[in-house]
Amino acid sequence: MERIIRSEAEWRAQLSPAEYAVLREAATEPPFSGEYVNTTTPGVYVCRACGAELFRSETKFDSHCGWPSFYAPQDTDAVELLPDHSHGMIRTEVRCRRCGSHLGHVFHGEGYPTPTDDRYCINSIALRLVPED
Template identity: 55%
Template sequence: MSQPEKVRKTDAEWRAQLTPEEYYVARQKGTERAFTGRYWDTATHGIYRCVGCGTPLFASDTKFDAGCGWPSYFEPIDPARVREEVDTSHGMVRTEVMCNICDAHLGHVFPDGPPPTGLRYCINSLSLKFEEIE
């Protein structure tokens, strides 16, 4: 599968496309409060897409209840669609997860997830748009 082209927009274009809350999380690396996001407890079958560019990132069959208050997945649909970077903000060392197509901040990945990967992609609902699949 060929890699889609990068999506690049001006700050004004991002602000026009996203709600202020989505902009804060996706473009300014913010975090929504635990247990407040639109998808933290969603159990419907479907695909979670990037709020910035619509790239399919996570599938509902990889979502699990981590008890942390954010949507959590044990793997992305395609690892090439997400990028990881070291995040040293807030006095911690974490692994940030970003959309590899539009550079939206998604959340963080931790090594405390379930099999088969042992990973927990802890993702902000505000970085995602859900597409239900029947």
């Protein structure tokens, strides 16, 4: 996968202020406010910044946390996981491997009845759903 490199000025021109805040500055949209929290439409979720395929609807589940949750990425190379020690917490940040945009965080071992016991807690604004035909 070829990495996309853009200047911050180019990202600002491409993204809305809310998209830029989440994708480039690691902000978080308010819980239960995103367009994909309750979506059940079959399809592929792609990065809103670069269009890379990130998650499939088959791996989406209702975690009642306020953000879309997935138990696995589309492909292990689709995302990169980085330590995040912000806000006095120890978490694992999820970024798009293709463009480096912040997507959300992944949590493990919370006891959800999923094949991986992972919860990729992803901001709706970081995604775009491409419905299946």
